[in-house]
Amino acid sequence: MESTKENLIPSPCLLCDSNDFTHLIDWVDRHHLPVSLSICNTCGLRQLNPRMNSKELDQFYSSKYYSLYSMDNKSKSDKWVKRKQGIAKGILDAVEKHRSLKGLRLLDIGCGHGFLINEARQRGAIVAGVEPSVKHAKRLLDKGFDVHTGTLEQFINTKPGLYDIVVSSHVLEHSDKPCQFLQCASNLLTHGGLLCAEVPNAEWQTTYGSHPVSIHTAHLAYHTERTLKALFETSGLEVLSVSFGLNGGSVRAVSQPGPVKALADIELDDPLDVTRETIRAFKRHTSPWPFNKLHYAVRAARKEIVKLRFKHALKTERDG
Numbered sequence: 001m002e003s004t005k006e007n008l009i010p011s012p013c014l015l016c017d018s019n020d021f022t023h024l025i026d027w028v029d030r031h032h033l034p035v036s037l038s039i040c041n042t043c044g045l046r047q048l049n050p051r052m053n054s055k056e057l058d059q060f061y062s063s064k065y066y067s068l069y070s071m072d073n074k075s076k077s078d079k080w081v082k083r084k085q086g087i088a089k090g091i092l093d094a095v096e097k098h099r100s101l102k103g104l105r106l107l108d109i110g111c112g113h114g115f116l117i118n119e120a121r122q123r124g125a126i127v128a129g130v131e132p133s134v135k136h137a138k139r140l141l142d143k144g145f146d147v148h149t150g151t152l153e154q155f156i157n158t159k160p161g162l163y164d165i166v167v168s169s170h171v172l173e174h175s176d177k178p179c180q181f182l183q184c185a186s187n188l189l190t191h192g193g194l195l196c197a198e199v200p201n202a203e204w205q206t207t208y209g210s211h212p213v214s215i216h217t218a219h220l221a222y223h224t225e226r227t228l229k230a231l232f233e234t235s236g237l238e239v240l241s242v243s244f245g246l247n248g249g250s251v252r253a254v255s256q257p258g259p260v261k262a263l264a265d266i267e268l269d270d271p272l273d274v275t276r277e278t279i280r281a282f283k284r285h286t287s288p289w290p291f292n293k294l295h296y297a298v299r300a301a302r303k304e305i306v307k308l309r310f311k312h313a314l315k316t317e318r319d320g
């Protein structure tokens with residue numbers, strides 16, 4: 001059945017399982033698909049709700065996703081390649097603050113075009129990937145990479161070996177069971193192994209004002225630094241460091257297996273504050289001309305300020 005907003009049933013929160021939501025906006029995403037964004041009143045995670053269930057997601061990824069998002073045209077642009085290489089380098093730099101990659105076994109879940117495994121190999125790691133897109137996986141296999149075609153869940157069933165480093169770049173936000181995803185990924189770690197995942201930074205999207213255009217149907221969750229950390233900690237991962245990529249446009253956590261924390265013991269943003277700020281961002285974006293024109297000027301200025309803010313956070317982290 002075609003997934004429309006009408007036939008989707010509301011689901012519990014992707015982070016805390018609560019059913020208590022405030023509706024934020026109904027929107028049509030950049031691929032003309034309807035999306036509905038809500039915020040969880042318990043943990044403050046912004047998420048699509050209602051959203052596709054596992055079965056509908058499988059159908060979506062096998063039928064529509066790769067034609068909509070495969071980036072075959074964009075892959076020709078230098079800017080796009082640079083961006084992808086930048087993301088890969090940022091993630092590996094964050095991991096290497098804790099352990100050098102030289103001689104370690106690294107697995108990239110959702111390795112896509114292979115930018116990250118390529119960079120990791122250049123840094124001396126023994127690399128492998130998991131990739132659900134047959135086309136992407138074949139391309140990497142042809143280049144001699146050790147890539148498993150399929151999802152993480154299918155890969156787990158092949159009785160894979162253990163890895164010193166497991167990474168996942170811009171994949172977690174697509175998962176309808178993110179806690180399970182992280183637990184599966186951490187089961188692939190050797191003793192003392194590290195797990196790193198990067199996602200788009202919703203705080204950046206709100207502050208910079210790219211909400212709601214940045215919402216799209218394949219991104220189920222919109223994490224901030226705090227909700228990402230909370231997701232790791234409630235999944236039994238101890239967060240060693242949190243840092244930003246893409247000038248603050250993405251946020252990542254490096255972790256190792258640890259105790260499962262209760263949400264009550266984790267510092268979260270007040271959902272009411274997040275709701276107010278998000279609605280303000282929507283208004284800025286959807287206001288009529290000439291306010292809209294003014295908005296774009298303000299947005300450009302704000303972008304620079306936000307860049308500086310995240311750069312400062314990055315510098316403090318480096319110096320610290």
Ligand SMILES: [Zn+2]
Nearest residue numbers: 013016040043
């Ligand atoms: Zn929640």
